[in-house]
Amino acid sequence: xxxxxxxxxxxxxxxxxxxxxxGVVACGSSDDNSTGGSEDRENAGAITxxxxxxxxxxxxxxxxxxxxxxxxxxxxxxxxxxxxxxKSDLSLGSExxxxxxxxxxxxxxxxxxxxxxxxxxxxxxPEEVPSDATEAWxxxxxxxxxEGLVAFEPTPFASANAVGTLKKTAxxxxxxxxxxxxxxxxxxxxxxxxxxxxxxxCLAGLEELYGLKFKSxxxxxxxxxxxxxxxxxxxxSILFTTDPQLSAEKDKFVILEDDKHVFPAGNVIFVTTPxxxxxxxxxxxxxxxxxxxxxxxxxMQELDARVELEKQTPKQAAAAYLxxxxxxx
Amino acid sequence: xxxxLIQAPVSASFGGAFEFIFTPQTSxxxxxxxxxxxxxxxxxxxxxxxxxxLALALALVVAxxxxxxxxxxxxxxxxxxxxxxxxxxxxxxALIALMAAVIGVGLLNLTVALxxxxxxxxxxxxxxxxxxxxRASVDAARGIGMTEFEIVHxxxxxxxxxxxxxxIRTATINIVATATIAPLAGVATLGEFILGENVxxxxxxxxxxIMVALLALVLEFSLxxxxxxxxxxxxxxxxx
Numbered sequence: 001x002x003x004x005x006x007x008x009x010x011x012x013x014x015x016x017x018x019x020x021x022x023g024v025v026a027c028g029s030s031d032d033n034s035t036g037g038s039e040d041r042e043n044a045g046a047i048t049x050x051x052x053x054x055x056x057x058x059x060x061x062x063x064x065x066x067x068x069x070x071x072x073x074x075x076x077x078x079x080x081x082x083x084x085x086x087k088s089d090l091s092l093g094s095e096x097x098x099x100x101x102x103x104x105x106x107x108x109x110x111x112x113x114x115x116x117x118x119x120x121x122x123x124x125x126p127e128e129v130p131s132d133a134t135e136a137w138x139x140x141x142x143x144x145x146x147e148g149l150v151a152f153e154p155t156p157f158a159s160a161n162a163v164g165t166l167k168k169t170a171x172x173x174x175x176x177x178x179x180x181x182x183x184x185x186x187x188x189x190x191x192x193x194x195x196x197x198x199x200x201x202c203l204a205g206l207e208e209l210y211g212l213k214f215k216s217x218x219x220x221x222x223x224x225x226x227x228x229x230x231x232x233x234x235x236x237s238i239l240f241t242t243d244p245q246l247s248a249e250k251d252k253f254v255i256l257e258d259d260k261h262v263f264p265a266g267n268v269i270f271v272t273t274p275x276x277x278x279x280x281x282x283x284x285x286x287x288x289x290x291x292x293x294x295x296x297x298x299x300m301q302e303l304d305a306r307v308e309l310e311k312q313t314p315k316q317a318a319a320a321y322l323x324x325x326x327x328x329x
Numbered sequence: 330x331x332x333x334l335i336q337a338p339v340s341a342s343f344g345g346a347f348e349f350i351f352t353p354q355t356s357x358x359x360x361x362x363x364x365x366x367x368x369x370x371x372x373x374x375x376x377x378x379x380x381x382x383l384a385l386a387l388a389l390v391v392a393x394x395x396x397x398x399x400x401x402x403x404x405x406x407x408x409x410x411x412x413x414x415x416x417x418x419x420x421x422x423a424l425i426a427l428m429a430a431v432i433g434v435g436l437l438n439l440t441v442a443l444x445x446x447x448x449x450x451x452x453x454x455x456x457x458x459x460x461x462x463x464r465a466s467v468d469a470a471r472g473i474g475m476t477e478f479e480i481v482h483x484x485x486x487x488x489x490x491x492x493x494x495x496x497i498r499t500a501t502i503n504i505v506a507t508a509t510i511a512p513l514a515g516v517a518t519l520g521e522f523i524l525g526e527n528v529x530x531x532x533x534x535x536x537x538x539i540m541v542a543l544l545a546l547v548l549e550f551s552l553x554x555x556x557x558x559x560x561x562x563x564x565x566x567x568x569x
Contacts (some may be wrong), residue, residue: 094526094527095527096526096530096531097526100340119357119358120357120358120527121357125360126360191515194513194517194520194521195358195524195525195527198356198358198359198525198528198529199528200358200359200360200361200362204359204362205360208360218435219512219513219515219516219517219521220429220434220513220514220515221422221425221426221513221514224429224513227429227430227434228429228433228434231429231430233433233434
Protein backbone atom coordinates (compact mmCIF):
# COMPACT_ATOMS: atom_id res chain seq x y z
CA UNK A 1 0.00 0.00 0.00
CA UNK A 2 1.16 3.52 -0.76
CA UNK A 3 -0.70 5.77 1.65
CA UNK A 4 0.11 9.02 -0.10
CA UNK A 5 -1.20 7.72 -3.35
CA UNK A 6 -4.35 6.48 -1.63
CA UNK A 7 -5.03 9.79 0.03
CA UNK A 8 -4.51 11.61 -3.23
CA UNK A 9 -6.88 9.22 -4.92
CA UNK A 10 -9.43 9.67 -2.18
CA UNK A 11 -9.41 13.41 -2.79
CA UNK A 12 -9.65 12.91 -6.53
CA UNK A 13 -12.44 10.40 -6.00
CA UNK A 14 -14.44 12.86 -3.93
CA UNK A 15 -14.07 15.51 -6.61
CA UNK A 16 -14.99 13.07 -9.33
CA UNK A 17 -18.06 11.83 -7.49
CA UNK A 18 -19.11 15.40 -6.92
CA UNK A 19 -18.59 16.39 -10.52
CA UNK A 20 -20.34 13.31 -11.82
CA UNK A 21 -23.36 13.61 -9.64
CA UNK A 22 -23.79 17.23 -10.68
CA GLY A 23 -23.32 16.06 -14.23
CA VAL A 24 -26.20 13.66 -13.81
CA VAL A 25 -28.37 16.32 -12.26
CA ALA A 26 -27.60 18.69 -15.07
CA CYS A 27 -27.97 16.42 -18.10
CA GLY A 28 -30.56 13.96 -16.93
CA SER A 29 -29.90 10.29 -17.38
CA SER A 30 -27.04 8.80 -19.31
CA ASP A 31 -27.93 6.89 -22.45
CA ASP A 32 -27.96 3.43 -20.91
CA ASN A 33 -30.76 4.55 -18.65
CA SER A 34 -33.84 4.95 -20.77
CA THR A 35 -36.16 4.65 -17.81
CA GLY A 36 -35.58 7.99 -16.14
CA GLY A 37 -37.77 10.14 -18.31
CA SER A 38 -38.54 13.77 -17.86
CA GLU A 39 -39.00 13.91 -14.11
CA ASP A 40 -35.23 13.51 -13.61
CA ARG A 41 -34.70 17.17 -13.15
CA GLU A 42 -37.46 17.63 -10.61
CA ASN A 43 -36.43 14.52 -8.71
CA ALA A 44 -32.84 15.51 -8.23
CA GLY A 45 -32.19 17.70 -5.26
CA ALA A 46 -32.59 17.40 -1.54
CA ILE A 47 -34.82 14.76 0.01
CA THR A 48 -37.51 16.39 2.11
CA UNK A 49 -38.52 14.84 5.38
CA UNK A 50 -42.20 14.07 5.70
CA UNK A 51 -43.33 13.89 9.35
CA UNK A 52 -46.20 11.62 8.33
CA UNK A 53 -43.65 8.89 7.53
CA UNK A 54 -42.37 8.64 11.09
CA UNK A 55 -44.96 6.02 12.01
CA UNK A 56 -43.72 3.64 9.30
CA UNK A 57 -40.85 1.28 10.17
CA UNK A 58 -38.81 -0.15 7.32
CA UNK A 59 -36.01 -2.71 7.28
CA UNK A 60 -33.69 -2.40 4.32
CA UNK A 61 -31.70 -5.49 3.43
CA UNK A 62 -28.76 -6.27 1.18
CA UNK A 63 -26.49 -9.18 0.35
CA UNK A 64 -23.19 -9.28 2.18
CA UNK A 65 -20.57 -7.85 -0.14
CA UNK A 66 -19.37 -4.24 -0.34
CA UNK A 67 -21.34 -3.00 -3.36
CA UNK A 68 -24.59 -4.40 -1.98
CA UNK A 69 -23.92 -3.02 1.48
CA UNK A 70 -23.26 0.43 0.01
CA UNK A 71 -26.52 0.29 -1.93
CA UNK A 72 -28.40 -0.91 1.15
CA UNK A 73 -26.95 2.00 3.14
CA UNK A 74 -27.81 4.53 0.44
CA UNK A 75 -31.44 3.41 0.38
CA UNK A 76 -31.64 3.17 4.18
CA UNK A 77 -30.13 6.61 4.80
CA UNK A 78 -32.22 8.22 2.07
CA UNK A 79 -35.42 6.74 3.48
CA UNK A 80 -34.41 7.91 6.94
CA UNK A 81 -33.91 11.39 5.47
CA UNK A 82 -37.43 11.17 4.07
CA UNK A 83 -38.69 10.71 7.62
CA UNK A 84 -39.13 6.92 7.86
CA UNK A 85 -38.02 4.86 10.83
CA UNK A 86 -35.35 2.74 9.16
CA LYS A 87 -33.41 -0.31 10.28
CA SER A 88 -30.95 -2.13 8.07
CA ASP A 89 -29.99 -5.77 7.76
CA LEU A 90 -27.05 -5.80 5.39
CA SER A 91 -25.83 -9.35 5.70
CA LEU A 92 -28.33 -11.49 3.87
CA GLY A 93 -25.77 -13.90 2.42
CA SER A 94 -26.82 -15.24 -0.94
CA GLU A 95 -29.59 -14.04 -3.21
CA UNK A 96 -31.65 -17.07 -2.20
CA UNK A 97 -31.61 -15.89 1.41
CA UNK A 98 -32.38 -12.28 0.45
CA UNK A 99 -35.23 -13.41 -1.80
CA UNK A 100 -36.74 -15.43 1.03
CA UNK A 101 -36.28 -12.58 3.49
CA UNK A 102 -38.25 -10.13 1.39
CA UNK A 103 -40.95 -12.71 0.67
CA UNK A 104 -41.40 -13.54 4.33
CA UNK A 105 -41.42 -9.87 5.30
CA UNK A 106 -38.22 -10.14 7.36
CA UNK A 107 -36.92 -7.21 5.31
CA UNK A 108 -39.04 -4.57 3.57
CA UNK A 109 -36.90 -4.66 0.45
CA UNK A 110 -33.36 -5.10 -0.89
CA UNK A 111 -31.38 -4.24 -4.01
CA UNK A 112 -30.96 -7.06 -6.55
CA UNK A 113 -29.34 -7.21 -9.97
CA UNK A 114 -32.03 -7.74 -12.61
CA UNK A 115 -29.81 -10.33 -14.33
CA UNK A 116 -29.40 -12.30 -11.11
CA UNK A 117 -33.14 -12.22 -10.48
CA UNK A 118 -33.87 -13.52 -13.97
CA UNK A 119 -31.27 -16.29 -14.01
CA UNK A 120 -31.29 -17.31 -10.38
CA UNK A 121 -34.94 -16.94 -9.40
CA UNK A 122 -36.74 -17.34 -12.69
CA UNK A 123 -34.55 -19.86 -14.48
CA UNK A 124 -33.59 -17.86 -17.58
CA UNK A 125 -30.44 -18.86 -19.46
CA PRO A 126 -27.81 -16.09 -19.45
CA GLU A 127 -28.29 -15.43 -23.17
CA GLU A 128 -32.02 -14.92 -22.63
CA VAL A 129 -31.45 -11.96 -20.29
CA PRO A 130 -32.37 -8.75 -22.15
CA SER A 131 -29.38 -6.44 -22.52
CA ASP A 132 -31.64 -3.39 -22.28
CA ALA A 133 -32.05 -2.26 -18.68
CA THR A 134 -35.72 -1.37 -18.98
CA GLU A 135 -36.61 -4.61 -20.70
CA ALA A 136 -34.76 -6.66 -18.08
CA TRP A 137 -36.51 -4.73 -15.33
CA UNK A 138 -39.98 -5.19 -16.86
CA UNK A 139 -39.35 -8.88 -17.36
CA UNK A 140 -38.22 -9.34 -13.76
CA UNK A 141 -41.05 -7.20 -12.42
CA UNK A 142 -43.53 -9.39 -14.31
CA UNK A 143 -42.04 -12.51 -12.70
CA UNK A 144 -41.79 -10.90 -9.26
CA UNK A 145 -45.45 -9.92 -9.49
CA UNK A 146 -46.41 -13.59 -9.88
CA GLU A 147 -44.91 -14.31 -6.48
CA GLY A 148 -46.38 -11.27 -4.80
CA LEU A 149 -43.36 -8.98 -5.07
CA VAL A 150 -42.66 -5.78 -6.94
CA ALA A 151 -39.46 -4.26 -8.36
CA PHE A 152 -38.77 -0.54 -8.77
CA GLU A 153 -37.07 0.91 -11.83
CA PRO A 154 -33.36 0.17 -12.38
CA THR A 155 -30.23 2.13 -11.47
CA PRO A 156 -28.20 3.75 -14.25
CA PHE A 157 -25.21 1.48 -13.60
CA ALA A 158 -25.07 -2.20 -14.43
CA SER A 159 -22.79 -4.83 -12.97
CA ALA A 160 -21.66 -8.12 -14.45
CA ASN A 161 -19.14 -10.85 -13.76
CA ALA A 162 -16.14 -10.86 -16.05
CA VAL A 163 -13.05 -12.95 -16.71
CA GLY A 164 -10.14 -10.84 -15.53
CA THR A 165 -6.42 -11.28 -15.77
CA LEU A 166 -3.16 -9.42 -15.38
CA LYS A 167 -2.34 -7.18 -18.29
CA LYS A 168 0.92 -9.01 -18.87
CA THR A 169 -0.90 -12.35 -19.09
CA ALA A 170 -3.34 -10.89 -21.61
CA UNK A 171 -0.45 -9.55 -23.68
CA UNK A 172 1.50 -12.79 -23.48
CA UNK A 173 -1.36 -14.84 -24.92
CA UNK A 174 -2.97 -12.09 -27.01
CA UNK A 175 -6.22 -12.10 -25.08
CA UNK A 176 -8.94 -9.53 -25.72
CA UNK A 177 -12.15 -11.53 -25.87
CA UNK A 178 -13.09 -14.58 -23.86
CA UNK A 179 -13.07 -16.46 -27.19
CA UNK A 180 -9.34 -15.77 -27.46
CA UNK A 181 -8.88 -18.26 -24.64
CA UNK A 182 -9.54 -21.10 -27.07
CA UNK A 183 -6.45 -23.27 -27.25
CA UNK A 184 -4.84 -21.37 -24.38
CA UNK A 185 -7.21 -22.05 -21.50
CA UNK A 186 -5.82 -25.57 -20.98
CA UNK A 187 -2.66 -23.92 -19.70
CA UNK A 188 -4.44 -21.44 -17.42
CA UNK A 189 -5.93 -21.71 -13.95
CA UNK A 190 -9.21 -19.98 -13.12
CA UNK A 191 -10.27 -18.73 -9.69
CA UNK A 192 -13.83 -17.80 -8.78
CA UNK A 193 -16.39 -17.95 -5.99
CA UNK A 194 -17.32 -21.41 -4.65
CA UNK A 195 -20.56 -21.19 -6.61
CA UNK A 196 -18.84 -20.36 -9.86
CA UNK A 197 -17.94 -23.95 -10.69
CA UNK A 198 -21.55 -25.00 -11.25
CA UNK A 199 -23.13 -21.77 -12.46
CA UNK A 200 -24.08 -21.35 -16.09
CA UNK A 201 -23.22 -17.64 -15.77
CA CYS A 202 -19.73 -18.62 -14.60
CA LEU A 203 -17.48 -21.67 -15.11
CA ALA A 204 -20.26 -23.94 -16.41
CA GLY A 205 -21.08 -21.34 -19.06
CA LEU A 206 -17.45 -20.84 -20.03
CA GLU A 207 -17.14 -24.58 -20.51
CA GLU A 208 -20.43 -25.14 -22.30
CA LEU A 209 -21.02 -21.99 -24.32
CA TYR A 210 -17.42 -21.12 -25.13
CA GLY A 211 -16.23 -24.73 -25.17
CA LEU A 212 -13.26 -23.87 -22.94
CA LYS A 213 -11.38 -26.22 -20.66
CA PHE A 214 -9.19 -24.79 -17.95
CA LYS A 215 -6.10 -26.27 -16.38
CA SER A 216 -7.83 -26.03 -13.02
CA UNK A 217 -10.58 -24.23 -11.17
CA UNK A 218 -10.11 -23.09 -7.57
CA UNK A 219 -12.89 -21.75 -5.37
CA UNK A 220 -12.00 -18.68 -3.28
CA UNK A 221 -13.74 -16.05 -1.23
CA UNK A 222 -14.71 -13.19 -3.53
CA UNK A 223 -12.72 -10.74 -1.42
CA UNK A 224 -9.57 -12.53 -2.65
CA UNK A 225 -10.33 -12.13 -6.37
CA UNK A 226 -7.51 -9.62 -6.91
CA UNK A 227 -5.14 -11.13 -4.35
CA UNK A 228 -4.90 -14.39 -6.30
CA UNK A 229 -4.00 -12.50 -9.50
CA UNK A 230 -1.48 -10.28 -7.72
CA UNK A 231 0.11 -13.29 -6.02
CA UNK A 232 0.54 -14.87 -9.44
CA UNK A 233 -1.47 -17.89 -8.28
CA UNK A 234 -4.35 -17.37 -10.63
CA UNK A 235 -3.93 -16.85 -14.36
CA UNK A 236 -7.57 -15.84 -14.61
CA SER A 237 -10.00 -14.65 -11.96
CA ILE A 238 -13.72 -13.84 -12.01
CA LEU A 239 -14.06 -10.09 -11.38
CA PHE A 240 -16.96 -7.64 -11.36
CA THR A 241 -17.26 -4.90 -14.00
CA THR A 242 -17.92 -2.35 -11.22
CA ASP A 243 -14.63 -3.18 -9.46
CA PRO A 244 -12.72 0.01 -8.66
CA GLN A 245 -9.42 -1.76 -9.31
CA LEU A 246 -10.27 -1.87 -13.01
CA SER A 247 -10.20 1.90 -13.33
CA ALA A 248 -7.66 2.62 -10.60
CA GLU A 249 -5.12 0.08 -11.87
CA LYS A 250 -5.75 0.04 -15.60
CA ASP A 251 -2.13 -0.87 -16.31
CA LYS A 252 -2.32 -3.94 -14.14
CA PHE A 253 -5.69 -5.65 -14.56
CA VAL A 254 -7.82 -6.17 -17.65
CA ILE A 255 -11.11 -7.91 -18.26
CA LEU A 256 -11.85 -9.96 -21.35
CA GLU A 257 -14.78 -9.00 -23.56
CA ASP A 258 -17.64 -11.47 -23.08
CA ASP A 259 -18.30 -11.95 -26.79
CA LYS A 260 -20.72 -14.86 -26.37
CA HIS A 261 -22.72 -13.33 -23.51
CA VAL A 262 -22.20 -15.79 -20.71
CA PHE A 263 -22.14 -13.01 -18.12
CA PRO A 264 -25.37 -10.99 -18.42
CA ALA A 265 -25.08 -7.43 -17.11
CA GLY A 266 -27.61 -6.41 -14.52
CA ASN A 267 -28.83 -3.00 -13.41
CA VAL A 268 -29.96 -2.90 -9.82
CA ILE A 269 -33.67 -3.03 -9.09
CA PHE A 270 -35.09 -2.56 -5.62
CA VAL A 271 -37.25 -5.56 -4.75
CA THR A 272 -40.05 -5.10 -2.26
CA THR A 273 -43.69 -6.08 -1.65
CA PRO A 274 -46.93 -4.27 -2.54
CA UNK A 275 -47.89 -4.49 1.15
CA UNK A 276 -44.88 -2.40 2.14
CA UNK A 277 -45.48 0.01 -0.74
CA UNK A 278 -49.05 0.54 0.44
CA UNK A 279 -48.08 0.90 4.09
CA UNK A 280 -45.20 3.29 3.41
CA UNK A 281 -46.99 5.60 1.02
CA UNK A 282 -45.74 7.43 -2.08
CA UNK A 283 -42.47 8.72 -0.56
CA UNK A 284 -41.08 5.17 -0.43
CA UNK A 285 -40.76 4.54 -4.16
CA UNK A 286 -40.11 8.22 -4.88
CA UNK A 287 -37.12 8.38 -2.52
CA UNK A 288 -35.59 5.13 -3.76
CA UNK A 289 -35.91 6.06 -7.42
CA UNK A 290 -34.68 9.59 -6.76
CA UNK A 291 -31.62 8.63 -4.78
CA UNK A 292 -30.33 6.05 -7.28
CA UNK A 293 -30.37 8.50 -10.21
CA UNK A 294 -26.78 9.50 -9.52
CA UNK A 295 -25.52 5.92 -9.49
CA UNK A 296 -23.72 5.75 -12.83
CA UNK A 297 -20.91 3.24 -13.40
CA UNK A 298 -18.06 5.67 -12.49
CA UNK A 299 -19.88 6.80 -9.35
CA MET A 300 -20.53 3.20 -8.26
CA GLN A 301 -16.88 2.33 -8.93
CA GLU A 302 -15.82 5.28 -6.80
CA LEU A 303 -18.07 4.18 -3.96
CA ASP A 304 -16.75 0.63 -4.23
CA ALA A 305 -13.22 2.07 -4.16
CA ARG A 306 -13.90 3.92 -0.93
CA VAL A 307 -14.95 0.70 0.77
CA GLU A 308 -12.73 -1.90 -0.88
CA LEU A 309 -9.52 0.08 -1.36
CA GLU A 310 -9.71 2.90 1.15
CA LYS A 311 -11.42 0.85 3.86
CA GLN A 312 -14.24 3.25 4.63
CA THR A 313 -17.40 1.63 5.94
CA PRO A 314 -20.35 1.28 3.55
CA LYS A 315 -22.18 3.65 5.88
CA GLN A 316 -19.57 6.38 5.40
CA ALA A 317 -19.42 5.89 1.64
CA ALA A 318 -23.21 6.06 1.35
CA ALA A 319 -23.39 9.19 3.49
CA ALA A 320 -20.70 10.87 1.38
CA TYR A 321 -22.58 10.01 -1.79
CA LEU A 322 -25.88 11.36 -0.50
CA UNK A 323 -24.21 14.54 0.67
CA UNK A 324 -22.09 15.23 -2.39
CA UNK A 325 -24.99 14.56 -4.74
CA UNK A 326 -27.10 17.00 -2.76
CA UNK A 327 -29.71 14.51 -1.54
CA UNK A 328 -28.99 15.26 2.10
CA UNK A 329 -27.72 18.40 3.77
CA UNK B 330 -48.48 -11.62 2.21
CA UNK B 331 -50.13 -14.92 2.98
CA UNK B 332 -50.17 -15.64 -0.73
CA UNK B 333 -46.44 -14.99 -0.96
CA LEU B 334 -45.86 -17.41 1.87
CA ILE B 335 -47.87 -20.14 0.22
CA GLN B 336 -45.91 -19.70 -2.98
CA ALA B 337 -42.55 -19.70 -1.27
CA PRO B 338 -40.41 -22.67 -2.33
CA VAL B 339 -40.35 -25.54 0.10
CA SER B 340 -37.30 -24.99 2.22
CA ALA B 341 -34.97 -27.63 3.54
CA SER B 342 -36.26 -30.93 4.87
CA PHE B 343 -34.35 -33.96 6.08
CA GLY B 344 -36.03 -36.07 3.43
CA GLY B 345 -34.93 -33.62 0.76
CA ALA B 346 -31.41 -33.48 2.15
CA PHE B 347 -31.06 -37.28 2.09
CA GLU B 348 -32.40 -37.34 -1.44
CA PHE B 349 -29.76 -34.74 -2.33
CA ILE B 350 -27.05 -36.96 -0.84
CA PHE B 351 -28.01 -40.00 -2.90
CA THR B 352 -29.50 -38.64 -6.13
CA PRO B 353 -28.36 -35.73 -8.31
CA GLN B 354 -30.83 -32.84 -8.25
CA THR B 355 -31.81 -30.16 -10.75
CA SER B 356 -30.71 -26.59 -10.14
CA UNK B 357 -31.92 -23.22 -11.41
CA UNK B 358 -28.55 -21.76 -12.19
CA UNK B 359 -26.53 -24.53 -13.83
CA UNK B 360 -28.07 -24.51 -17.29
CA UNK B 361 -29.62 -27.95 -16.90
CA UNK B 362 -26.72 -29.78 -15.28
CA UNK B 363 -27.66 -31.74 -12.15
CA UNK B 364 -25.88 -31.18 -8.85
CA UNK B 365 -25.26 -33.19 -5.69
CA UNK B 366 -25.74 -36.93 -5.59
CA UNK B 367 -23.58 -39.63 -4.13
CA UNK B 368 -20.51 -39.17 -6.34
CA UNK B 369 -20.14 -35.45 -5.57
CA UNK B 370 -20.95 -35.98 -1.89
CA UNK B 371 -18.32 -38.73 -1.58
CA UNK B 372 -15.75 -36.67 -3.47
CA UNK B 373 -16.23 -33.61 -1.26
CA UNK B 374 -16.33 -35.72 1.93
CA UNK B 375 -13.02 -37.32 1.03
CA UNK B 376 -11.46 -33.91 0.38
CA UNK B 377 -12.72 -32.70 3.74
CA UNK B 378 -11.21 -35.78 5.38
CA UNK B 379 -7.91 -35.28 3.57
CA UNK B 380 -7.66 -31.63 4.64
CA UNK B 381 -8.52 -32.62 8.22
CA UNK B 382 -5.93 -35.39 8.39
CA LEU B 383 -3.18 -33.16 6.98
CA ALA B 384 -3.94 -30.32 9.38
CA LEU B 385 -4.23 -32.67 12.34
CA ALA B 386 -0.91 -34.29 11.47
CA LEU B 387 0.79 -30.90 11.34
CA ALA B 388 -0.82 -29.85 14.64
CA LEU B 389 0.35 -33.09 16.27
CA VAL B 390 3.91 -32.72 15.01
CA VAL B 391 4.10 -29.25 16.53
CA ALA B 392 2.01 -29.49 19.68
CA UNK B 393 2.59 -33.01 20.98
CA UNK B 394 6.38 -32.86 21.42
CA UNK B 395 6.10 -29.32 22.81
CA UNK B 396 3.42 -30.37 25.32
CA UNK B 397 5.41 -33.45 26.39
CA UNK B 398 8.61 -31.47 26.77
CA UNK B 399 7.15 -28.57 28.72
CA UNK B 400 5.01 -30.89 30.82
CA UNK B 401 7.97 -33.10 31.69
CA UNK B 402 10.24 -30.17 32.53
CA UNK B 403 7.44 -28.42 34.38
CA UNK B 404 8.33 -25.16 32.69
CA UNK B 405 6.75 -23.02 30.03
CA UNK B 406 3.35 -23.03 31.63
CA UNK B 407 2.80 -19.52 30.35
CA UNK B 408 3.59 -20.61 26.80
CA UNK B 409 1.61 -23.83 26.90
CA UNK B 410 -1.51 -22.42 28.54
CA UNK B 411 -1.30 -18.77 27.45
CA UNK B 412 -0.46 -19.40 23.82
CA UNK B 413 -2.96 -22.21 23.79
CA UNK B 414 -5.76 -20.00 25.01
CA UNK B 415 -4.77 -17.10 22.75
CA UNK B 416 -4.81 -19.50 19.82
CA UNK B 417 -8.47 -20.23 20.38
CA UNK B 418 -9.37 -16.60 19.79
CA UNK B 419 -7.85 -16.41 16.31
CA UNK B 420 -10.60 -15.85 13.72
CA UNK B 421 -9.99 -18.56 11.17
CA UNK B 422 -11.32 -16.76 8.14
CA ALA B 423 -9.21 -13.69 8.84
CA LEU B 424 -6.20 -15.95 9.24
CA ILE B 425 -6.81 -17.54 5.86
CA ALA B 426 -7.21 -14.13 4.22
CA LEU B 427 -4.05 -12.87 5.90
CA MET B 428 -2.05 -15.90 4.81
CA ALA B 429 -3.51 -15.70 1.31
CA ALA B 430 -1.51 -12.54 0.80
CA VAL B 431 1.68 -14.24 2.00
CA ILE B 432 1.60 -17.84 0.82
CA GLY B 433 -1.45 -17.73 -1.43
CA VAL B 434 -4.62 -19.75 -1.19
CA GLY B 435 -4.76 -23.50 -1.53
CA LEU B 436 -4.00 -26.67 0.38
CA LEU B 437 -0.86 -25.33 2.07
CA ASN B 438 -2.53 -22.18 3.39
CA LEU B 439 -5.48 -24.19 4.57
CA THR B 440 -3.42 -26.90 6.26
CA VAL B 441 -1.41 -24.33 8.20
CA ALA B 442 -4.48 -22.27 9.14
CA LEU B 443 -6.39 -25.33 10.34
CA UNK B 444 -3.35 -26.71 12.17
CA UNK B 445 -3.14 -23.44 14.10
CA UNK B 446 -6.67 -24.20 15.23
CA UNK B 447 -5.67 -27.70 16.34
CA UNK B 448 -2.50 -26.79 18.23
CA UNK B 449 -4.00 -25.11 21.34
CA UNK B 450 -6.13 -28.01 22.61
CA UNK B 451 -3.39 -30.59 22.00
CA UNK B 452 -0.68 -28.44 23.59
CA UNK B 453 -2.70 -27.46 26.65
CA UNK B 454 -4.15 -30.89 27.35
CA UNK B 455 -0.82 -32.66 26.86
CA UNK B 456 0.92 -30.21 29.16
CA UNK B 457 -1.71 -30.47 31.86
CA UNK B 458 -1.95 -34.25 31.49
CA UNK B 459 1.78 -34.73 32.00
CA UNK B 460 1.88 -32.30 34.92
CA UNK B 461 -0.84 -34.20 36.68
CA UNK B 462 0.88 -37.58 36.56
CA UNK B 463 1.46 -38.79 40.09
CA ARG B 464 4.92 -37.52 41.15
CA ALA B 465 5.51 -40.70 43.15
CA SER B 466 5.38 -42.76 39.94
CA VAL B 467 7.83 -40.44 38.24
CA ASP B 468 10.19 -40.55 41.21
CA ALA B 469 9.96 -44.33 41.26
CA ALA B 470 10.77 -44.46 37.56
CA ARG B 471 13.78 -42.23 38.10
CA GLY B 472 14.74 -44.39 41.09
CA ILE B 473 14.91 -47.58 39.03
CA GLY B 474 17.26 -45.83 36.62
CA MET B 475 15.08 -44.78 33.71
CA THR B 476 16.43 -42.06 31.46
CA GLU B 477 14.41 -38.86 31.11
CA PHE B 478 13.21 -39.99 27.68
CA GLU B 479 12.08 -43.33 29.11
CA ILE B 480 10.21 -41.57 31.89
CA VAL B 481 8.22 -39.56 29.34
CA HIS B 482 7.79 -42.47 26.98
CA UNK B 483 7.01 -45.27 29.43
CA UNK B 484 5.49 -43.54 32.46
CA UNK B 485 4.21 -40.02 31.91
CA UNK B 486 2.77 -40.31 28.40
CA UNK B 487 0.83 -43.57 29.04
CA UNK B 488 -0.60 -42.19 32.27
CA UNK B 489 -1.49 -38.85 30.65
CA UNK B 490 -3.06 -40.60 27.67
CA UNK B 491 -6.69 -39.77 28.48
CA UNK B 492 -5.87 -36.07 28.75
CA UNK B 493 -3.71 -36.12 25.61
CA UNK B 494 -6.51 -37.81 23.70
CA UNK B 495 -9.04 -35.29 24.94
CA UNK B 496 -6.84 -32.65 23.32
CA ILE B 497 -6.50 -34.58 20.09
CA ARG B 498 -10.23 -35.25 19.89
CA THR B 499 -11.10 -31.62 20.53
CA ALA B 500 -8.56 -30.54 17.90
CA THR B 501 -10.01 -33.02 15.40
CA ILE B 502 -13.55 -31.77 15.87
CA ASN B 503 -12.39 -28.14 15.59
CA ILE B 504 -10.47 -28.90 12.42
CA VAL B 505 -13.05 -31.07 10.67
CA ALA B 506 -15.83 -28.57 11.39
CA THR B 507 -13.78 -25.59 10.27
CA ALA B 508 -12.58 -27.35 7.11
CA THR B 509 -16.07 -26.49 5.94
CA ILE B 510 -14.87 -23.00 5.00
CA ALA B 511 -12.13 -24.42 2.75
CA PRO B 512 -13.99 -23.52 -0.47
CA LEU B 513 -13.24 -19.89 0.40
CA ALA B 514 -9.55 -20.70 0.29
CA GLY B 515 -9.10 -22.73 -2.86
CA VAL B 516 -10.14 -26.25 -1.81
CA ALA B 517 -13.60 -27.69 -2.47
CA THR B 518 -14.84 -29.49 0.64
CA LEU B 519 -18.39 -30.14 1.90
CA GLY B 520 -18.59 -26.40 2.57
CA GLU B 521 -19.26 -26.03 -1.15
CA PHE B 522 -22.83 -27.24 -0.49
CA ILE B 523 -23.25 -24.97 2.52
CA LEU B 524 -21.79 -21.88 0.87
CA GLY B 525 -23.63 -22.45 -2.39
CA GLU B 526 -27.30 -22.26 -1.60
CA ASN B 527 -27.98 -20.58 -4.94
CA VAL B 528 -26.64 -23.64 -6.71
CA UNK B 529 -27.50 -26.49 -4.35
CA UNK B 530 -30.68 -25.19 -2.75
CA UNK B 531 -31.70 -25.37 0.90
CA UNK B 532 -31.61 -29.18 0.80
CA UNK B 533 -28.02 -29.06 -0.42
CA UNK B 534 -27.08 -26.79 2.49
CA UNK B 535 -28.67 -29.17 4.97
CA UNK B 536 -27.08 -32.17 3.25
CA UNK B 537 -23.67 -30.52 3.60
CA UNK B 538 -24.28 -29.89 7.29
CA ILE B 539 -25.42 -33.49 7.84
CA MET B 540 -22.33 -34.86 6.13
CA VAL B 541 -19.98 -32.64 8.17
CA ALA B 542 -21.70 -33.77 11.37
CA LEU B 543 -21.50 -37.44 10.32
CA LEU B 544 -17.83 -37.09 9.45
CA ALA B 545 -17.14 -35.47 12.83
CA LEU B 546 -18.94 -38.31 14.63
CA VAL B 547 -17.07 -40.99 12.69
CA LEU B 548 -13.74 -39.34 13.53
CA GLU B 549 -14.72 -38.94 17.19
CA PHE B 550 -15.67 -42.62 17.53
CA SER B 551 -12.56 -43.77 15.67
CA LEU B 552 -10.35 -41.76 18.00
CA UNK B 553 -12.22 -43.05 21.05
CA UNK B 554 -11.56 -46.58 19.78
CA UNK B 555 -7.91 -45.79 19.17
CA UNK B 556 -7.58 -44.36 22.67
CA UNK B 557 -8.95 -47.60 24.12
CA UNK B 558 -6.46 -49.63 22.12
CA UNK B 559 -3.53 -47.49 23.20
CA UNK B 560 -4.39 -47.32 26.88
CA UNK B 561 -2.20 -49.79 28.75
CA UNK B 562 -4.05 -52.71 30.29
CA UNK B 563 -3.09 -51.82 33.83
CA UNK B 564 -4.47 -48.32 33.54
CA UNK B 565 -7.64 -49.53 31.92
CA UNK B 566 -8.31 -51.84 34.86
CA UNK B 567 -7.54 -49.19 37.44
CA UNK B 568 -9.93 -46.82 35.72
CA UNK B 569 -12.88 -49.19 36.06
